[in-house]
Amino acid sequence: MILNxxxxxxxxxxxxxxILEIDGETVVRLMPDIGYLHTGIExxxxxxxxxxxxxxxxxxxxxxxxxxxxxxxxxxxxxLGLEIPPKAQWLRVMMxxxxxxxxxxxxxxxxxxxxxxxxxxxxxxxxREDVLRLFxxxxxxxxxxxxxxxxxxxxxxPLGFFDRVRDFANRFPSxxxxxxxxxxxxxxxxxxxxxxxxxxxxDAIALGASGPTLRGSGVDFDLRRDMPYSGYENFKFKVPxxxxxxxxxxxxxxxxxxxxxxxxxxxxxxxxxEGPIKADAPKVVLPDREKMKTQMEALIYHFKIIxxxxxxxxxxxxxxxxxxxGEMGYYxxxxxxxxxxxxxxxxxxxxxxxxxxxxxxxxxxxxxxxAIGSIDIxxxxxxx
Amino acid sequence: MPLTPAxxxxxxxxxxxxxxxxxxxxxxxxxxxKFDRDEMTIYIERxxxxxxxxILRDDPxxxxxxxxxxxxVDWYPSQPRFEVVYSLLSIPNKERVRxxxxxxxxxxxxxxxxxxxxxxxxxxxxxxxxxGIRFTGHPYLRRIQMPEDWEGHPLRKDYPVEGxx
Numbered sequence: 001m002i003l004n005x006x007x008x009x010x011x012x013x014x015x016x017x018x019i020l021e022i023d024g025e026t027v028v029r030l031m032p033d034i035g036y037l038h039t040g041i042e043x044x045x046x047x048x049x050x051x052x053x054x055x056x057x058x059x060x061x062x063x064x065x066x067x068x069x070x071x072x073x074x075x076x077x078x079x080l081g082l083e084i085p086p087k088a089q090w091l092r093v094m095m096x097x098x099x100x101x102x103x104x105x106x107x108x109x110x111x112x113x114x115x116x117x118x119x120x121x122x123x124x125x126x127x128r129e130d131v132l133r134l135f136x137x138x139x140x141x142x143x144x145x146x147x148x149x150x151x152x153x154x155x156x157x158p159l160g161f162f163d164r165v166r167d168f169a170n171r172f173p174s175x176x177x178x179x180x181x182x183x184x185x186x187x188x189x190x191x192x193x194x195x196x197x198x199x200x201x202x203d204a205i206a207l208g209a210s211g212p213t214l215r216g217s218g219v220d221f222d223l224r225r226d227m228p229y230s231g232y233e234n235f236k237f238k239v240p241x242x243x244x245x246x247x248x249x250x251x252x253x254x255x256x257x258x259x260x261x262x263x264x265x266x267x268x269x270x271x272x273x274e275g276p277i278k279a280d281a282p283k284v285v286l287p288d289r290e291k292m293k294t295q296m297e298a299l300i301y302h303f304k305i306i307x308x309x310x311x312x313x314x315x316x317x318x319x320x321x322x323x324x325x326g327e328m329g330y331y332x333x334x335x336x337x338x339x340x341x342x343x344x345x346x347x348x349x350x351x352x353x354x355x356x357x358x359x360x361x362x363x364x365x366x367x368x369x370x371a372i373g374s375i376d377i378x379x380x381x382x383x384x
Numbered sequence: 385m386p387l388t389p390a391x392x393x394x395x396x397x398x399x400x401x402x403x404x405x406x407x408x409x410x411x412x413x414x415x416x417x418k419f420d421r422d423e424m425t426i427y428i429e430r431x432x433x434x435x436x437x438x439i440l441r442d443d444p445x446x447x448x449x450x451x452x453x454x455x456x457v458d459w460y461p462s463q464p465r466f467e468v469v470y471s472l473l474s475i476p477n478k479e480r481v482r483x484x485x486x487x488x489x490x491x492x493x494x495x496x497x498x499x500x501x502x503x504x505x506x507x508x509x510x511x512x513x514x515x516g517i518r519f520t521g522h523p524y525l526r527r528i529q530m531p532e533d534w535e536g537h538p539l540r541k542d543y544p545v546e547g548x549x
Contacts (some may be wrong), residue, residue: 035529042514043538047545078421081387205450205475208503219475313387316422318471318482320452331469333457346453346471352508367443383529 005368007036012372013110014379018356025364030357032290034350037383045343047196049309051150053343058144060345061381063103066095067323069148072343074229075319075330077152077311082281085375086273088152089231094268095138095147096230096321097261102131102170103324103376104254104261111251111373115192120182127175130168137161151285152278166269172262180255193248197359197371200245208351211326212257213375216250218243223322230321234271235264247374254376257324284310292349309338318346325349325376347381390420400424401446402481409439415486425482433470433485434495434521440472440481441500448481451497454507456515460541464488466517470497471506493518514539 005018012018013037041060045053057072058065070092077084084092109124132142138157139147147154174264183189199209204217214221222239224232240256242249278285285297286305304310314336320329326348333342352375359371397403397417403426406414414433418425428436440448452471459465464486472481485494497504497521508519516537517524524538527534536543 035527035531038529040538043543081421206502208451208501208507221475227480268503315390316425317421317423318453318480327452329453329471331453331455331471342457344453344455346455350510351503354503354506 002132007033010114012342012379013377016353016372016377016379016382017271018368020365020368022365025143025366027360027363027365027368028362030368032356034353034379034382037379039384041384042343042345045340047339049338050312050340051305051309053340055144055146056374057345058146059380060324060347060384061323061328061333061349061378062143063106063378064099065143065145066092066099066147067328068180068345069146069347070096070230071319071321071323071328071330072332073148073150073319075317075332076208076312077279077319078319079315079332079334080150080281080284081313082151082279082284084152084230084279085276086231087275088279089278090268090272091153091157091277092148092230093232093235094265094272095135095153095263097268098131098134098165100261100324101265102128102135103329104258105131106253107373108251112183112189114369114373115189117183117186120179123175123178123182127172127374134165134168137164149278149285151281156277162269165265169262169266169269169324173259176258176262183251184255192370193251193374194244194246196247196367197363198244198246199355199359203358204245204355207354209211209326209352210251210348210354211322211324212250213326213355214353215239215241216253216374217245223320223327227320229319235267237261237264247370250374250376307321311336311338312340316382320346323348325378325381326352345381345384347384349375349377349379349382353377353382386422390418392416392418395534397424401443402426402440402448402534404413405439405443405446406436407529409436423480423482424449425484427484427486430485430487430494433468433483434497434500436483436498437472442481446474446477446479448479450472450475451501451503452480454497454504454511456511456517456539458515458539458541460489466515468494487517490506491518492516493520495520496522498522513537516540 003020007015007017017033019031059070105124105128110119112120136142139145201217201219204214220241237260240253282301290299312334316333318331320327329346331344335341343370360368413429415427450473452473455469457467466487468485470483513527
């Protein structure tokens, strides 16, 4: 029997349609059908100035806006050959890890809810709310932050912000214990996840898996540690790897990542350098408000950046960062003008989604729900 | 870090492991190479791309075993019009290399690399959908983002941003 799962199905986290060929309760063939959320962001980017693309990058993956901001900003900075001051780099790392926590909390809550553990959702969203309040404090926005800009970050953190982050970082590890108490040893949870949707390391690499999906299959690779960017080489953290390759392994990897991320946040707070938060590049970075009111030159630069953008030397870069879902890559091509010639996003979810047929075929229909949750898909990123 | 000029001289880049490996296999396969902003780009002759990928994937010293991405750039109206871009990653060596194939406007087609990395499946479908490049030997070359009955290929440069009305 051919069955349509989605595009309006609560466990597909958006508008994913799965065409399932089933024999009784067993899945014979599974085919994902995507594109329901395609908004043509790559095409839109070509019509915008470089700095105008930043808000678009938020909207690709709405659970980790800052990771996308970071990746795009790093790509353009590499094209420009721009040096970023240390404080901006550390702020970026700190916010990026908070974003990872935010994303993993939404994943954990919804994934557990899909499998039937409703309580976890409430616990996760309680802490997620704290993270979103921090985002609001630093950028003025809860979700579409656009906080990282080309050449640095948008604003100086408000007074008392670091104390609030520290307060959260101190509280958070005990909250992760609470989630683990609810799930890790729970017999129903382990029955639903252990040995389900297995994927071997070879398959994971061949099918383009990345992030926790790859590490859950025993491949020890994390871009933050292995190809560091934005000052990640200054931080100490472990990369959780599990050998089992099943839903439980991916769950354990992500929960451990929550603990590692909060460790990185704490390191960033302890070692936060002093100094400017924007690069010294008047033709690229908008001047301070105060300078604009007192200095003619700053006013001219501001006017020029807003009205005609800034030219980026011709060339191309591929910049990849470790997003909560895996390898998020931006391929930016410049033809020497103020608008990008081509911006391409390598979506981690799009590649991870290709594992789904391999995970589910020959298994029970109910396991499909567990498998979708375990690869942590965000349809906004898949379809762009 | 001020920008250093790109190195585009193939003779100066012949010692790069990926270039050396490809040239020792088939010197005609490498059309050109470019080293810019710490990133290596190798232009591959169109008919050799699949085999070149196999060579790089199975290289014992530096296996580029992971395909990060396949995409395309449209250089309309200049010729050759399209550049199909493959981003390869070596997980053991933590290194990247970019392969490029140039295609001209009439009948843009290139051999699919899905037999080398199954992950190329969706990436190539997306390039087919949005650029109209045909990948010969692809198992299921259908539109992926746009509706089945869509006309045209939106990411081509001669396609208006607002679409056709």
